[in-house]
Amino acid sequence: MNSLGLALAIIGAACASLFAGIGSAKGVGLVGEAAAGVVSVDPNKFSKVLILQLLPGTQGLYGLLTAILMLRKIGILGGDTVDLSTAQGLMFLGAAMPIAIVGLFSGIAQGRAAAAGVGITAKKPEHNGKGIIMAAMVETYAILALLVSILIINNIAV
Amino acid sequence: MAKLKMKKIELIALLTDSKKIIELLQRRGVVEICRNEEELSGTNVTSIISEFEKFRSTAAQALDILGIYAPEKTGIAQMIGSRTEVEKHAFGREAMQIDRIMNIAGEIIRNNRIITDSEAQIAQNNIKSDTLEQWKKLDVPLDFKGTAATSAIIGSLPYMADSDSIEAELPEGCFCEIISASKEQTNIFLLCSKTVFEEAMNALRMMSFIPVSESESKTPSELIKLYSQENSDLQQKIVECENRIIELQTERKQLKFAVDYLQMRKDKYDVLSSLGFTETTFVLNGYIPEKYCESLQKELEAKYTVFIEYTDPSDEDDVPVLLENSRFSSPVESITRMYAMPGKKDVDPTPVMSFFYYLFFGMMLSDAGYGLVMLIGTTIALKRFKLEESMKKTLIMFRNCGISTLIWGALFGSWFGDIVQVIGKEFCGKQIGSIALWFEPMNDPIKLLLYAFGLGILHLFLGVAVSFRMSWDEGRKLDAVLDTLPIYMIVLGAAPLGASILTDVPAILKSIGTPLLLAGVVLLVLTSGRSSKSLFGKFFGGLYALYNTATGYLGDILSYSRLLALGLATGSIASVINLIGTMPQNLVFKAILLVIVFIVGHTVNLAINLLGAYVHTDRLQFVELFSKFYTGGGREFAPLTVNTKYIKFKEEKINE
Numbered sequence: 001m002n003s004l005g006l007a008l009a010i011i012g013a014a015c016a017s018l019f020a021g022i023g024s025a026k027g028v029g030l031v032g033e034a035a036a037g038v039v040s041v042d043p044n045k046f047s048k049v050l051i052l053q054l055l056p057g058t059q060g061l062y063g064l065l066t067a068i069l070m071l072r073k074i075g076i077l078g079g080d081t082v083d084l085s086t087a088q089g090l091m092f093l094g095a096a097m098p099i100a101i102v103g104l105f106s107g108i109a110q111g112r113a114a115a116a117g118v119g120i121t122a123k124k125p126e127h128n129g130k131g132i133i134m135a136a137m138v139e140t141y142a143i144l145a146l147l148v149s150i151l152i153i154n155n156i157a158v
Numbered sequence: 159m160a161k162l163k164m165k166k167i168e169l170i171a172l173l174t175d176s177k178k179i180i181e182l183l184q185r186r187g188v189v190e191i192c193r194n195e196e197e198l199s200g201t202n203v204t205s206i207i208s209e210f211e212k213f214r215s216t217a218a219q220a221l222d223i224l225g226i227y228a229p230e231k232t233g234i235a236q237m238i239g240s241r242t243e244v245e246k247h248a249f250g251r252e253a254m255q256i257d258r259i260m261n262i263a264g265e266i267i268r269n270n271r272i273i274t275d276s277e278a279q280i281a282q283n284n285i286k287s288d289t290l291e292q293w294k295k296l297d298v299p300l301d302f303k304g305t306a307a308t309s310a311i312i313g314s315l316p317y318m319a320d321s322d323s324i325e326a327e328l329p330e331g332c333f334c335e336i337i338s339a340s341k342e343q344t345n346i347f348l349l350c351s352k353t354v355f356e357e358a359m360n361a362l363r364m365m366s367f368i369p370v371s372e373s374e375s376k377t378p379s380e381l382i383k384l385y386s387q388e389n390s391d392l393q394q395k396i397v398e399c400e401n402r403i404i405e406l407q408t409e410r411k412q413l414k415f416a417v418d419y420l421q422m423r424k425d426k427y428d429v430l431s432s433l434g435f436t437e438t439t440f441v442l443n444g445y446i447p448e449k450y451c452e453s454l455q456k457e458l459e460a461k462y463t464v465f466i467e468y469t470d471p472s473d474e475d476d477v478p479v480l481l482e483n484s485r486f487s488s489p490v491e492s493i494t495r496m497y498a499m500p501g502k503k504d505v506d507p508t509p510v511m512s513f514f515y516y517l518f519f520g521m522m523l524s525d526a527g528y529g530l531v532m533l534i535g536t537t538i539a540l541k542r543f544k545l546e547e548s549m550k551k552t553l554i555m556f557r558n559c560g561i562s563t564l565i566w567g568a569l570f571g572s573w574f575g576d577i578v579q580v581i582g583k584e585f586c587g588k589q590i591g592s593i594a595l596w597f598e599p600m601n602d603p604i605k606l607l608l609y610a611f612g613l614g615i616l617h618l619f620l621g622v623a624v625s626f627r628m629s630w631d632e633g634r635k636l637d638a639v640l641d642t643l644p645i646y647m648i649v650l651g652a653a654p655l656g657a658s659i660l661t662d663v664p665a666i667l668k669s670i671g672t673p674l675l676l677a678g679v680v681l682l683v684l685t686s687g688r689s690s691k692s693l694f695g696k697f698f699g700g701l702y703a704l705y706n707t708a709t710g711y712l713g714d715i716l717s718y719s720r721l722l723a724l725g726l727a728t729g730s731i732a733s734v735i736n737l738i739g740t741m742p743q744n745l746v747f748k749a750i751l752l753v754i755v756f757i758v759g760h761t762v763n764l765a766i767n768l769l770g771a772y773v774h775t776d777r778l779q780f781v782e783l784f785s786k787f788y789t790g791g792g793r794e795f796a797p798l799t800v801n802t803k804y805i806k807f808k809e810e811k812i813n814e
Contacts, residue, residue, distance in 0.1 A: 054769055061727050068730045129496035136777045147719045150603055
């Protein structure tokens with residue numbers, strides 16, 4: 001049994017949830033700071049800014065999703081662990097990279113856009129929805145990266 | 159359907175009826191009144207308006223104060239903003255009491271002022287007592303100046319010192335007592351004979367001595383006692399005032415009523431100020447949806463002497479927009495409103511997107527259990543509470559989305575993730591396979607991805623079809639065909655080629671696709687530059703359009719992959735929750751943990767994914783669909799209506 005292959009695959013799964021999670025945490029934190037400022041003046045806007053704050057949280061979920069798909073595929077979750085060659089392990093590591101790296105940066109960028117959206121909510125609450133959409137635009141790229149990660153994982157033969 | 163046809167209304171009536179007519183229009187809420195620019199004769203009602211505003215804010219302030227001292231118990235119905243219903247004649251009866259209600263509002267505000275003043279006084283007394291605390295040992299008043307032969311000096315030095323060192327600096331015959339001392343300050347009492355008083359003072363000044371200032375002729379401990387007595391009196395007063403305010407909470411309903419009543423009066427006078435007048439008549443201009451024209455005219459003519467004329471608005475008029483849709487589509491109107499109201503040339507996009515809105519929402523959430531929760535929750539809320547129209551529509555929208563979620567979840571075999579399989583395996587020892595009616599996306603994501611792209615293409619084609627229809631109706635028939643046909647050809651031709659990257663596509667489709675794609679490209683390049691005058695411009699215009707179409711539609715279609723991504727995210731997180739819940743080996747622990755983790759975990763997962771599904775469904779409509787045909791920029795119909803916060807009239811509104 002080639003344990004290096006398995007280790008590489010696990011590092012891949014860890015990277016997916018790690019970096020995408022960090023990106024989301026940073027993004028959500030950034031919006032939270034801006035949102036707290038608005039709520040301190042007008043507590044009624046809490047639910048509106050909360051939606052904006054949650055937006056950059058999805059990258060972390062995508063990282064988790066990728067990690068689970070990988071762990072299922074290599075049998076760590078729900079089944080018998082499969083044998084992986086070093087090359088296969090590297091393939092899994094590569095498969096994790098799109099969502100890991102794009103998740104990290106898009107989470108932060110989306111956080112910035114959403115924090116600016118909090119400004120819209122503060123000044124013109126009726127246009128709150130536009131701020132949400134602008135922040136959601138950033139997420140497209142995280143979704144595309146997730147797609148590539150899923151496609152690769154799905155097509156690695158084990 | 160869609161945008162209601164608007165008419166301009168001109169109403170001329172007797173001045174004596176003006177207030178009653180305005181009141182009637184206000185209650186009907188179907189006419190938007192335009193400001194009359196060419197004033198026939200100016201009326202000055204601004205002072206009345208500001209008077210009403212002053213009273214209204216007094217009542218509102220009193221209500222706020224009541225809210226602090228006697229918070230209202232709120233049920234869910236209040237939280238989602240229901241108003242109390244009031245009969246029209248009851249409204250009249252209560253209106254007679256407005257003076258009494260204003261007195262009550264005044265009393266509440268007065269009591270509140272006493273409370274705040276007393277609290278400030280208490281704080282001040284506390285500071286004073288704190289300062290006096292260090293003089294407590296002194297048993298003469300702080301303003302004690304001495305006896306016949308001696309002078310007393312009371313004050314402090316801004317450093318630590320003892321009596322010997324102080325006396326050493328002073329002339330003979332001075333006696334110094336340290337009252338209290340700390341690192342920062344030494345408080346001293348100094349007694350000297352009158353003859354050396356000046357000399358002693360000079361010496362003290364050299365030592366940066368600060369005399370104490372106090373006007374009361376009482377000893378410090380007496381003063382402290384006095385302040386604490388005063389404070390307890392004040393405290394008593396505060397309690398009394400608070401009780402009085404709490405007693406007055408029985409009048410809360412009346413106060414709310416006053417706020418609304420005064421708001422209505424103010425709105426009415428606002429309208430009056432914008433009317434045109436002659437000596438005996440007034441003129442009112444505005445917009446009214448065509449379907450209310452007849453009923454309003456009948457009602458007004460039956461009661462008053464009026465002349466009403468309806469005309470069609472011209473192109474220059476800034477006509478407001480009111481949406482009306484079928485029961486299926488109207489709940490999604492708020493989504494249209496969030497983007498922008500339809501402009502002059504737009505069609506209402508609500509019926510275009512409603513079906514896909516529900517479809518995509520369900521596909522992204524795609525868990526039958528969550529769909530069921532949404533369906534039950536919204537149905538109960540709709541049955542149990544009397545809701546405002548807008549809230550009702552939102553709830554119906556989520557109910558419809560819930561049904562769609564339920565269907566998609568059943569198709570994908572996801573009920574709270576894989577809870578059926580988990581319980582079967584962990585507690586009954588049975589392996590239950592997939593319960594999907596169609597297939598499980600986790601096992602074949604590529605299949606779902608292709609379906610997502612397919613639905614996306616249909617969605618986009620729908621948008622293009624609407625734009626075709628709009629151009630066609632405007633009479634630009636050639637433009638309609640040339641702007642849409644190449645897009646259909648290119649996308650349909652490229653689709654099998656693109657799909658073949660991911661899966662096997664029958665050869666026949668590919669062999670049709672290639673020539674269709676090429677024909678579409680040629681048609682697009684040849685015709686897109688037709689508006690340009692030079693041959694050169696035509697050619698490059700065509701190339702540019704090709705580039706735009708290729709990148710634009712590729713991006714748009716790829717964007718629908720979020721249907722897969724969000725659906726997978728919901729399902730996989732739900733599975734993880736179930737997995738965490740079944741970690742212990744012991745069956746009893748497992749059952750207890752599973753129940754807790756199940757409730758908490760799935761609530762959080764539902765909340766996050768509900769938000770995700772909502773935001774991304776909106777995005778697919780706004781960015782992908784609306785960009786094909788919709789510009790927006792219309793102004794929403796804002797009729798003169800009863801703009802109340804707390805009460806609602808129990809009467810037929812022809813508006814609804």
